[in-house]
Amino acid sequence: MADVLKGTCLCGGVEYEVEDAQALGYCHCSRCQRWTGSSLAGVVVASENFRFTKGEDLVKTYESELAPRNFCSNCGSSLYDDLGAVYFVAAGLMQDLDMEPSFHQQVAYKASWHQIGDSAAQFDEMPPG
Ligand SMILES: [Zn+2]
Numbered sequence: 141m142a143d144v145l146k147g148t149c150l151c152g153g154v155e156y157e158v159e160d161a162q163a164l165g166y167c168h169c170s171r172c173q174r175w176t177g178s179s180l181a182g183v184v185v186a187s188e189n190f191r192f193t194k195g196e197d198l199v200k201t202y203e204s205e206l207a208p209r210n211f212c213s214n215c216g217s218s219l220y221d222d223l224g225a226v227y228f229v230a231a232g233l234m235q236d237l238d239m240e241p242s243f244h245q246q247v248a249y250k251a252s253w254h255q256i257g258d259s260a261a262q263f264d265e266m267p268p269g
Pocket residue numbers: 149150151152153154212213214215216217
């Protein structure tokens with residue numbers, strides 16, 4: 141069995157699993173800042189490796205510019221940013237996540253008060269590829 145991570149929203153109404161997480165990184169774009177209240181720490185996972193295990197009926201989608209954003213309609217937890225082939229899944233919901241961040245994207249739009257404190261690669265906009 142591949143590595144499976146379980147995520148739970150703040151109210152516990154929505155649960156999901158991701159398999160074969162590809163990377164952990166931060167998005168500093170202004171949309172993620174507004175969506176989460178800061179930068180979005182997310183796990184990159186192929187869309188077919190994400191599945192809800194509980195509460196899918198509570199999930200609502202906000203059609204944000206560039207990528208739809210899915211969240212719990214009961215507690216408001218950010219769940220994932222739908223980029224099509226991959227999802228950017230909010231890292232803070234997965235208690236057993238144990239990966240080192242490997243990138244920062246959209247750093248050109250970073251909040252001035254957010255100090256990057258790790259040595260992960262930084263990209264002004266999207267990472268290449
Ligand atoms: Zn919830």
